[in-house]
Amino acid sequence: MNVTIVGTGYVGLGTAIMLAYLGYQVTGLDYDEEKIQGLRDGILPIYEPGLAELLTAASPNLHWTSRYEDAIPQADFIFVCVGTPPLPDGHPNLAYLESAVRSIAQHLDGKPQIIVNKSTVPIGTGDWVMRTLEEHAALYATSHYEVVSNPEFLREGTALGDSLYPDRIVLGGSGWATERMRALYAPLIEQNFEAPAHVPRPRGYERPALVETTLTSAEMIKYSANAFLALKISYANEIAGLCECVGADIHEVTAGIGLDHRIGTRFLAAGAGWGGSCFGKDTSALISTGQDYGYNMPILRAAMSVNARQRSLVIEKLQKHLRLLKGKRVAVLGMAFKPDTDDLRDAPAHDFIARLCQLGATVVAYDPVAMPRARTEWGDLHYLEATSAHAALEGADAVIVATEWAEFRSMNWNEALCVMRNRVIVDARNIIREPLTVPAILEQIGRDHPHSSFLPASALPADKVGA
Ligand SMILES: NC(=O)C1=CN([C@@H]2O[C@H](COP(=O)(O)OP(=O)(O)OC[C@H]3O[C@@H](n4cnc5c(N)ncnc54)[C@H](O)[C@@H]3O)[C@@H](O)[C@H]2O)C=CC1
Numbered sequence: 056m057n058v059t060i061v062g063t064g065y066v067g068l069g070t071a072i073m074l075a076y077l078g079y080q081v082t083g084l085d086y087d088e089e090k091i092q093g094l095r096d097g098i099l100p101i102y103e104p105g106l107a108e109l110l111t112a113a114s115p116n117l118h119w120t121s122r123y124e125d126a127i128p129q130a131d132f133i134f135v136c137v138g139t140p141p142l143p144d145g146h147p148n149l150a151y152l153e154s155a156v157r158s159i160a161q162h163l164d165g166k167p168q169i170i171v172n173k174s175t176v177p178i179g180t181g182d183w184v185m186r187t188l189e190e191h192a193a194l195y196a197t198s199h200y201e202v203v204s205n206p207e208f209l210r211e212g213t214a215l216g217d218s219l220y221p222d223r224i225v226l227g228g229s230g231w232a233t234e235r236m237r238a239l240y241a242p243l244i245e246q247n248f249e250a251p252a253h254v255p256r257p258r259g260y261e262r263p264a265l266v267e268t269t270l271t272s273a274e275m276i277k278y279s280a281n282a283f284l285a286l287k288i289s290y291a292n293e294i295a296g297l298c299e300c301v302g303a304d305i306h307e308v309t310a311g312i313g314l315d316h317r318i319g320t321r322f323l324a325a326g327a328g329w330g331g332s333c334f335g336k337d338t339s340a341l342i343s344t345g346q347d348y349g350y351n352m353p354i355l356r357a358a359m360s361v362n363a364r365q366r367s368l369v370i371e372k373l374q375k376h377l378r379l380l381k382g383k384r385v386a387v388l389g390m391a392f393k394p395d396t397d398d399l400r401d402a403p404a405h406d407f408i409a410r411l412c413q414l415g416a417t418v419v420a421y422d423p424v425a426m427p428r429a430r431t432e433w434g435d436l437h438y439l440e441a442t443s444a445h446a447a448l449e450g451a452d453a454v455i456v457a458t459e460w461a462e463f464r465s466m467n468w469n470e471a472l473c474v475m476r477n478r479v480i481v482d483a484r485n486i487i488r489e490p491l492t493v494p495a496i497l498e499q500i501g502r503d504h505p506h507s508s509f510l511p512a513s514a515l516p517a518d519k520v521g522a
């Protein structure tokens with residue numbers, strides 16, 4: 056079977072490489088010529104653990120192009136994976152999707168073809184794509200094509216494991232089309248499917264559940280799933296705030312509530328809140344869809360406002376100890392919106408740096424992977440780059456841990472803190488667990504450190520230490 060993937064970003068690339076690994080002939084199409092040329096040369100445009108190895112393994116089945124005429128006529132399945140970024144009013148921008156669908160329509164071949172919506176698109180878009188194809192298809196009278204909604208649930212940073220060992224595969228569309236989609240995914244659905252060794256099989260994993268629905272329900276499943284996860288994190292953050300007020304520890308609390316299987320321990324990590332290209336965008340989109348129908352969604356609005364508050368809280372915690380930020384040197388560790396990705400979209404670190412600069416601080420930032428991308432995408436910000444976490448801390452008055460990269464978790468904080476001028480730590484991801492033996496102030500989210508009190512590090516007595 057021939058598969059074409061339109062849009063080779065985080066989702067399209069992962070999908071293309073995964074399907075090629077399963078043995079299909081896959082053509083990745085992107086209108087970004089530079090990206091396509093790079094892929095032809097074996098260069099991935101994004102950082103995603105394990106993807107380069109799988110690209111090498113699957114490369115005999117992979118082809119790259121920027122021309123629709125080279126990719127659409129021969130395809131049995133055409134996956135649409137273009138971006139759907141938010142507009143200022145919260146609705147997703149469907150311009151990329153519309154342009155892709157029009158281009159696809161002009162090259163449909165007349166044989167049975169399935170157009171698979173993998174982009175996260177507003178409820179009702181599947182029907183709209185079908186109508187747009189009908190309006191623009193050159194061979195409409197003789198073509199047999201259908202639209203399927205097959206939403207993607209992968210997370211950046213663990214994209215391969217999520218794609219090869221998914222919890223569920225959602226297929227929304229007619230029986231004719233979903234049956235063909237089931238055949239495409241058959242290798243993953245087999246109980247004994249094994250991904251390559253570098254993609255670990257989740258403990259207890261058996262096989263994905265197949266969920267076959269209408270187009271509209273499939274679209275609704277995607278948005279509701281993301282909004283629920285966003286809500287869960289905001290709930291943990293709201294409880295974290297109260298933990299700080301009453302002197303409880305959010306780690307103990309979430310561990311305790313998560314053991315109830317109806318709640319579960321995952322996605323309860325309190326901190327700076329969610330970032331990335333999807334939770335904010337998809338929650339806003341769901342609220343906007345509600346608005347289109349005159350339907351208010353107060354729970355989702357609350358989740359968004361708690362998330363915004365988490366970001367402000369980080370700077371407030373700094374101000375509590377440093378008072379004036381003007382002239383202070385602040386290290387920001389982590390720029391990507393989460394670890395194991397170079398994605399900077401809606402990264403909390405961006406807001407921290409912007410606010411710190413506005414308040415007159417000098418910012419020194421470090422990220423193990425995302426710094427080159429930040430150079431091109433964060434032209435609006437002024438900050439100094441450090442070559443390591445240690446270098447970022449040198450001479451700093453404070454440090455914000457913005458992203459929980461493994462190297463920040465495992466570093467020797469007691470040693471690292473020694474190079475700072477003043478030792479105020481706002482650990483916005485709650486990663487520091489070791490007791491601090493050097494004098495320092497440690498602020499975390501939802502965890503009270505009663506012995507922390509601010510004094511220049513040199514003046515702090517040994518018993519006034521953080522954590
Ligand atoms: N990033 C993620 O983790 C996930 C994203 N999604 C959804 O998947 C969709 C894609 O997201 P990303 O991969 O993150 O976006 P992205 O921005 O990384 O990639 C989109 C790609 O589409 C290309 N493109 C745009 N218009 C095109 C056109 N008309 N013809 C050909 N190529 C075109 C762009 O050049 C870009 O390479 C979005 O709807 C998103 O909400 C869903 C699940 C996970």
Ligand SMILES: O=C(O)[C@H]1O[C@H](OP(=O)(O)OP(=O)(O)OC[C@H]2O[C@@H](n3ccc(=O)[nH]c3=O)[C@H](O)[C@@H]2O)[C@H](O)[C@@H](O)[C@@H]1O
Pocket residue numbers: 175207208209210211212281284288321322323324325326327328329330331332333334392393
């Ligand atoms: O539609 C999408 O794009 C994807 O959005 C999320 O995936 P992703 O944004 O890549 O990353 P997550 O691991 O979900 O993290 C999102 C944000 O929430 C934050 N987070 C996550 C978990 C948690 O407990 N606490 C928390 O603050 C992370 O730091 C990050 O900023 C969903 O988890 C995926 O299922 C979905 O496919």
